Amino acid sequence: MGTEPHQAAPMTRIVAIVSLALALGCAGARGRAERHAASTLTVRGSDTMVVLSQRWAQAYRHARGDVSVQVSGGGSGVGIASLLAGTTDLAASSREVTSHELAALARARGVEPEVYRVAIDALAVYVHESSALREIELSALQDLYRGRITRWSALGGPDEPVVLYGRENNSGTYVFFKERVLDRLDFVAETQSLPGTSAVIHAVSRDRRGVGYGGIGYGAGVRLVAVRAAPDAEAVLPDERSAIDRRYPLARFLYLVRADAETAKARDYLEWILSDEGQGEVEAAGFFPLPRDVREAELARLGSPPATARLATPPGASESM
């Protein structure tokens, strides 16, 4: 039949084009993969720090180009376990690394592990601006969120029900609150969960019976509550200063842990994180940057040249890109 060759011709052409495309695609992918392997840095651990770590990874790639940082969560414990197994370069931890873990790391990796403070996390408690509540003790805050106190009258307020606002359980803030305030016990089921600090602030600003927690932010209609750690402790309002010197009870350092002798890429990455640019990302992710003295101490431990030279760039210079 006369039509056969005509049909066959486009067919072979298609096959040729497709196989060529596939071949090119494979070659390209292989090239990418090789480049990838050459300079990948993995960070694994704290879920609280995932967003921050991803911001750092992106900005670092932007700044350095040749290094790709891969971030995954799983929890601080998972990060340290991975570091122990040698499957990650850095472990992210939102709690202090225990002496037991440090010893295990030293045994498994054959070098002294190094723990670096990289940012400060703090959360605030808010009430409606018309509320009479000025300060609260940690134990009373726990009673509120465990449903043991259900009326404001128990805290010297009017005889009205308490409406609890909190964060979704996928947020690090939720976990931090659960660990630090609730002693790892459960929130009462009536706690309404909202998808972000701004949603919590908005809800509390509309609800005179409301109380909420979240990142430190100031919104119209809400007031921050001072927190006291114990009955005889001073009540402290959260701000940069009280979070940094840790007088505020709901503040903590965030850490990156390293357990290899001398790989330049981890060292460079940590050094960049402690730079103005890296610390700028900390603020953008809703945490507090480290105070200058802590940064200098951590840089000195990294073994970098005098920190003062590194910090000379005026703040904000990195944002002009």
Place this chain on the structure above:
Amino acid sequence: MSDATSSTRRLGQMRTPLWQRAAERGLAIIAMSAIAAVVLILVFILREAAPLFVDELALEAQGGLSSLVRARTWEGYDAPEHVWQPVGFPGKLNILPLFAGTLKITLLTMLLSVPVGLGGAIFLAEYAPRRLREVVKPAVELLASVPSVVVGFFALAVLAGGLQRLVDATYRLNATVAALGLAFAVVPVVVTISEDALRAVPRDLVEASLALGARRWQTTLGVTLPAALPGIAAAIVLGFGRAVGETMIVLMASGNAPVLDASPLSSARTVTATIAAELGEVTPGDDHWRVLFLLGGLLFVVTVGLNEAGRFAVGRLRRRLRAEGVT
């Protein structure tokens, strides 16, 4: 395959050009891919949830598979409770509060939507002047196309405050606010389909009723409505399915507290909102992840079951009505 078929096929090939055959084949593949997609989704969901039933270590800290539905006195609790608190020490994965939340919000939605939707449909089909109907019906259909995130925002920002001023509810965001928001999505479904069903009732029936001296409302209640019942049932089932499956509106307006109660003014956390809120951050493969997929699978089964039950009911109703000679 016989020689006869292959020769007719060859004849057919000579007449239809290649591109046409290719297009037909392509359309067939696209049609099949819809079925394949449904099957693949179900297989994917079940595959992720299956380890819960197979893996002996699944839900070990929670006390086994029965912990998904059984109340337990956890550390720090005074009495046995059904707790959904998947991030905890250990995580608590009781799915009853979530289904209770879905049921509560869906029933409230239907309670609001069916009378309004049906009333609107009867008005449009029976009483509205044609010119009014030609304006109102497209407007109602337009309401159905408002993105649910916009409806949710409206419920959160406007309806919640309005309801609280009206009844002084303790919880500003509650099941009723979510149901009000959902009604915006469900009422158009009920109105459109019911109105079509009512208008499909043969005019002879209506005219016979009127000729016998029945009043307009008597005709509507006694003749038109029963005759249109299968279509109206379909409208309600479809509306129900929409209410069960809707995610964004309830996520924004319900308060998302996993409480197990029947109060319309307390908060509720639905199955859909839970999946949407939690799946993004959960560790793939752990129990929480598996239970979220189980929830998705159950939701899938519930909505498919509802649709089938509705179809079955409609079919029976239609047969019965036909036997009685109504249509």
